[in-house]
Amino acid sequence: MRSIAWRLIAVAATAIAVSFPMSTGVAFAATGVVETSGAALTVRAGPGAGLDAWSSVANGSTVSIVCQTEGSSVTGSQGTSTIWDMLSNGGFVSDAYVHTGSDGYVEKKCSYVGAPPRANPRGVNAAISWQFARLGSTAHEGWCMRFQAQSYGWGASGWASAEVGGDWIQSHGYMRTTGIPPRGAIVWYHNSAGTGHVVVSLGEGKIIGTSVSGKVGVAGYLYRTGYRGWSVPHFPAAG
The missing domain is CATH 2.30.30.40 (SH3 Domains)
Known part of the structure; x- marks a missing residue:
């Protein structure tokens, strides 16, 4: 016993x-x-x-x-x-x-999103760097979907709005609704206008994107209502 x-x-x-x-x-x-x-x-x-x-x-x-x-x-x-x-x-x-008292790791490794089915012209860290270079800009307000596609190296997303893009992502099985969005994941939201909203995850609960207090900024991923979930950075209609 x-x-x-x-x-x-x-x-x-x-x-x-x-x-x-x-x-x-x-x-x-x-x-x-x-x-x-x-x-x-x-x-x-x-x-x-x-x-x-x-x-x-x-x-x-x-x-x-x-x-x-x-x-x-x-x-x-x-x-x-x-x-x-x-x-x-x-x-x-x-x-x-x-x-830190050590030459090695003293904290967990950062979690990165998996590769999308269609490769993007720009990788995760380069896409996030592109957005940080525009931190504080108001020039991209109202164009969140295009902003995210452009950060990953595309000219445009090919979707009329973030709501349309999110619906496609969800209907094709890419939308995840559990867990903190890993670095590089696209984070999706509904909004009252019916156009939706989208940002990119920095990891560890942080995001960067448009419409953070009216400009490109950094916030927590639940900084607004209407959270739908997250997905790999997949832009099947982009060009």
Whole structure:
């Protein structure tokens, strides 16, 4: 009986160990301290030195790391590293400039969306970088579907509206309604006008797209009502 009891305890402990990280999300993110020669550390749109630079973090600042991923190689105060840290604002910094107490991963790997049936001209990180380069712009209001298609390298989506696109995605089995949208996923919404809305996921519950306080901006993926779900970045009618 005692051995059975211990086995039950072991099973319960394993279940807790497996489920706990999945349920915590970014609430228990790892932290690190920015260490440069004194200059501020550039925050980029994705894990690469060639991606859009849109913000910075002061030397000596403590940052929250919500996930980590592989990217371009950078040599900094902590040595040479290909690890990039996603911050709570949705941007990335090179781990080569962040003291975490480890040369390896200290947080879970960032979750990326799967490949769509039809390849896009531009990849996930390049598409997100394209959008970050337009952060704060009001020029794309009312054109959310075209904006997303263009970010992935297309001239236009080929759909009359995000509602039409979302209906196609749903009817063809691509719409997912559970789980936090992974990085690069297209996130779909209904709206009162019947035209729908669409943005792209940065991962870890963040999105970037049009109509965030009337401009291109970053928000949580439930920042508006009418959430439909998310899909791979598939634009079958685009050209």
